[in-house]
């Protein structure tokens with residue numbers, strides 16, 4: 001049984017399936033799923049002070065400054081009454097250290113870091129055919145997980161969109177940022193002995209089967 005105040009962090013390059021598989025895993029296990037990218041996109045849309053600050057970074061495929069992110073994550077921890085699957089944070093070593101400090105201070109524990117791995121070629125291929133629902137955040141892939149009706153969300157019937165940062169030039173920048181800034185986070189959790197790797201290549205069902213096995217064991 002999992003404790004109430006446990007966090008699992010979901011790591012991996014953009015397009016590795018963190019959102020798709022993370023949302024499903026959290027729902028099936030009664031965990032809260034929180035993605036910093038979703039929270040930021042919502043803030044941008046609502047033009048909150050954080051959203052106004054974050055927009056320019058996100059459009060270029062750059063990371064939003066750590067100081068902005070800390071407040072977002074602290075708020076997520078403070079408002080969670082269930083164990084938490086955190087997608088998209090930490091993305092820098094400094095964020096990983098802050099998460100340790102914050103979880104300790106607020107009585108939480110980082111139980112595991114799950115890394116979804118995928119080759120660069122597969123990442124570009126997946127991201128360019130990804131479509132998302134701007135209303136309910138459901139994620140589709142025109143090739144491997146198409147919506148039932150042409151580019152319309154199955155859940156809420158909103159017209160699907162392509163994220164601005166899923167355009168080829170921005171994808172390349174995001175991948176470079178991942179290699180430079182997020183790879184050390186993987187090493188950080190490996191050194192702590194709580195890193196679990198899951199290969200994300202293949203069909204969604206196959207990948208989910210692998211994730212389910214490791215995180216529940």
Ligand code: AMP
Nearest residue numbers: 036037057058062063064069088089091
């Ligand atoms: P994602 O949906 O996780 O791919 O995130 C989309 C964008 O939001 C990223 O390219 C960053 O600009 C920003 N972002 C999300 N999470 C973080 C984070 N932990 N630190 C800095 N920027 C972030």
